[in-house]
Amino acid sequence: QRRVREICDQTGLPRRVQVRLRCSMRSGTHMNMLTMYLEEPAVCEYRFTVESALFCMVLKEVDEFGIPMTSLQQIIEMMNEEENRYKEKQRRMTEERDEREARKAAAGGGK
Numbered sequence: 001q002r003r004v005r006e007i008c009d010q011t012g013l014p015r016r017v018q019v020r021l022r023c024s025m026r027s028g029t030h031m032n033m034l035t036m037y038l039e040e041p042a043v044c045e046y047r048f049t050v051e052s053a054l055f056c057m058v059l060k061e062v063d064e065f066g067i068p069m070t071s072l073q074q075i076i077e078m079m080n081e082e083e084n085r086y087k088e089k090q091r092r093m094t095e096e097r098d099e100r101e102a103r104k105a106a107a108g109g110g111k
Helices: 054-060 072-109
Strands: 016-023 034-042 045-052
Touching: 016 054, 045 054, 054 072
Parallel strands: 016 045
Antiparallel strands: 034 045
């Protein structure tokens, strides 16, 4: 399949795009949440960045050139384990919140 590169009107050169994947472990964000943004650091040169907690495990398992140091199956298994830990933490936090609310309601209802 032939790739067509669009030529920049201002420079006469092909447009360039750099894609970056970033690990983002911001507190309060969902494991499957993605943040995407596009920058133009120079004329007709673009930087597309995608951030997510999903990338954290994968990016730990690649070298400086982005080549996986472990098998794809191992990376998928590690990501699944990480997501299960995240879900368990969310479940515990929800249970603790529900217990606090139930204690408050019981204390308020006894007056």
